[in-house]
Amino acid sequence: MxxxxxxxxxxxxxxxxxxxxxxxxxxxxxxYRVDKSYSASGTLGEGMHYLGDDKFESEYLYHNRTLVLYSSNANLSLLQGTEMTNYTLVNREITLHPTERPVIYVFNGSVNYTYSATAVDYxxxxxxxxxxxxxxxxxxxxxxxxxxxxxxxxxxxx
The missing domain is CATH 1.10.287 (Helix Hairpins)
Structure with a gap:
């Protein structure tokens, strides 16, 4: 044998x-996985604003997004895909966790924002x-x- x-x-x-x-x-x-992150902050005037980075949003997987908005007096809409949510900010800060890359339309006033996203890369x-x-x-x-x-x-x- x-x-x-x-x-x-x-x-x-x-x-x-x-x-x-x-x-x-x-x-x-x-x-083997690597955590990636992206963050941006600034002030948004009236009009439509696309937050985030196209390359980052499309290249990596499993995004975890956080959007913090603050204004002393502003009306805005947050667009995520086909969903639109309206907000009125008067000396108020809101923290949101969008599921997609956020698009903000500011009707009047200015909005301070901080946007951060983390993702996974293999x-x-x-x-x-x-x-x-x-x-x-x-x-x-x-x-x-x-x-x-x-x-x-x-x-x-x-």
Whole structure:
């Protein structure tokens, strides 16, 4: 009967197992996450204002947004997708957690704002495609090497 040491003598089986281990390590590296953040503050006059950064909002995942608005006397609307919410601020500060990139339309007055967003980035996730291909090739090679080993054991060569 053949042993594991005998089986590892077959180049196809050994190469297939090495590819499988390498594919596993590459796919584990894809779970490495990096927290990213963006913040802006300033004063908004009358008119429509798009807050946030286009690149940041579209490039990263799982946003957590916080918008703080303060005014001594202003009327404004907060647009999020198809939803519009009206606010009247008179010496008042409000803290909002928008689900999308906020758009603010100030009707009159000026509004001080602080906008911050945090997100998650997985910089090595793109290598998981390579790991998948490596895994497929490794499985095929390991299977061919194992079947060659079993054939040799059956014939009594090992």
């Amino acid at each position: 053949g042993t594991l040491r005998d089986a590892m003598g077959y180049p196809l089986l050994r190469a297939g197992l090495i590819m499988l281990i390498l594919a596993l390590l590459i796919s584990i590296a894809g779970f 910089p090595y996730a793109v290598y998981s495609l390579f790991a998948f291909v490596l895994m497929l090739v490794g499985v095929v090679m390991a299977f061919l090497g194992y079947s060659q080993f079993l054939r040799d054991v059956k014939e009594g060569k090992k």
